[in-house]
Amino acid sequence: MNYLDSTNNQYGGTYVSPKALPDSSDIFASQLNESLKIWRSQKIKVVWIKIPNARANLLPQLYQAGFMNHHCDADFMMLTLRLEDGAIIPPFAKHSIGVGGLVINANNELLTIREKDHIKTHPHNWKFPGGMLEPYEHIEDGVIREVLEETNIQTEFQSFIGFRHHHQGQFNTSNIYAVCRLKPLTLNITIQESEIFDAKWFPIEDYLADDKIGKYNHQILQSALKYPGLKNINLPGYMSSDQDYEVFMTL
Known part of the structure; x- marks a missing residue:
């Protein structure tokens, strides 16, 4: 040929x-x-x-x-x-997706971490545990995995609370940071020593009163306390054997 x-x-x-x-x-x-x-x-x-x-x-x-x-x-x-002037070539993906787990225990305490990379520049950056999704990983699976890896806290997915979108992500990509409400199934914290400096259960009243905490974290926590968020639901007839979706919506 x-x-x-x-x-x-x-x-x-x-x-x-x-x-x-x-x-x-x-x-x-x-x-x-x-x-x-x-x-x-x-x-x-x-x-x-x-x-x-x-x-x-x-x-x-x-x-x-x-x-x-x-x-x-x-x-x-x-x-x-x-080969044809003006022919459309769709650009490749330019977004990365991160997830954060908003985990609240029965004592009204929030699971928080401080990362090693931030401890010198942002020593008071008590944030939600989380990280980047792996290729072809669902948001629900990814946020549960990240919380477990960083804190050894096992959780159950409850709802999708909201997301932040910005254009200063890794490797010049845009980034979507999705925050999900999780129910803790265990309480004893063991940190991922390679990445996490420390972690603790932070009383929610103290967290919201702390003016050193980022405004986004304050706002999305308040939203989670006020609204149930979007549920991950199964739509009969929508899924097929070769297409695996996550669908979040109010019920």
Whole structure:
């Protein structure tokens, strides 16, 4: 075959999978050149090519042909080439998602932590335990996991309280920080020593009266005390075997 086998999509683009790639750079250069002629004659708008790390030797030919990096993972690079002026190439994800666990015990105390990274610059930053979601992890699962990892407190998800959105996240991404109400199932704190300086159950009245605590934490705690939040519900007929959703709404 003197061209690259590809699969067209409904948007007028075509995709070349790693299985269609030859081992030889010379053969690839010849196939790419012939393929570009074919794709242009077919009025293909955008070409997508996925290059595994093991085929990194093919990247120079793609760059010379005008391909641009679109996104990557640990084991591949995805490149695109716009063949039609103005053709839409959707940008890759530019958001990270963090979660915070708002955990209140029967004594009306709030579970709080201070991070090691903040102890010198923000020594009074008593915050909710939490962290970043892992790839393909649900918010409910992630916030329970993060609270357990940082404090060894086992919890049960109750509701989604709210979120903060800003554009100064890690690696120049925007960030959504979601706060969830959790019910504690255990009470004895054991900190994650690699990241956490200390942790404690903070009386809510004292927490709200402390003017050194961040305004956002004050406000979202007050919201959680006043409103039940959004429940994670199952919508019959909405879920399917290949689509796994979380749905939060009032009941």
